[in-house]
Amino acid sequence: MASRLRLALIAHDEKKDDLVAFARGHVGFLEICDIVATGTTGARVLDACPGLRLKCLKSGPLGGDQQIGALIAEGKVDALIFFVDPLTPMPHDVDVKALMRLAIVYDIPMALNRATAEIILRDHENGASRASAREDDVHG
Numbered sequence: 001m002a003s004r005l006r007l008a009l010i011a012h013d014e015k016k017d018d019l020v021a022f023a024r025g026h027v028g029f030l031e032i033c034d035i036v037a038t039g040t041t042g043a044r045v046l047d048a049c050p051g052l053r054l055k056c057l058k059s060g061p062l063g064g065d066q067q068i069g070a071l072i073a074e075g076k077v078d079a080l081i082f083f084v085d086p087l088t089p090m091p092h093d094v095d096v097k098a099l100m101r102l103a104i105v106y107d108i109p110m111a112l113n114r115a116t117a118e119i120i121l122r123d124h125e126n127g128a129s130r131a132s133a134r135e136d137d138v139h140g
C-alpha cells in the first residue's frame, strides 16, 4: 500500500481563501495525508475540512515557518505547499526565505502557487494508483 504523504501547508493571509478552496477540492486526497501547517492556515483548513489528520504549529510570524523548516531538515516532510503572497511585505520575510532554502537544500517538492500544488498532488495520486496496480498484479 502507498505510504501516507507527509505534507506541509502554509498560506499568507491574502492567499488563505485560495488554500482553503484548494483543500476543499482535494479533501479526499488530503484525508490520506499526514499534514502539518502553520497556526492560522491550519485552523482555517481544519475549519473547512474537519476530518483531516492535521497538526497546527505556531503561526508563521511567531516561528511556524521555522518549525516546518526544522521538520524538513529532519526528513519529516515529503512536500511543501505554500501559497505565497508576492505583493505584501512580511515582517518575517527572513523566516520565509529560510524555509524555502531548506526545501531546496533537502530537495523536496515545493509548490508556491496553486498551479504547482495541483501538479504535486496529481503526481502523487498517479504514483499511488501505479503502486496499487502493481499490488494487484502481485496479489492477483
Ligand SMILES: O=C(CO)COP(=O)(O)O
Residues within 6 Å of the ligand: 010, 011, 012, 013, 037, 038, 039, 040, 041, 042, 058, 059, 060, 061, 064, 065, 092, 096
Ligand atoms: O505567515 C505565514 C507564512 O509565512 C503563515 O502563518 P499563519 O498560517 O499562522 O498565518
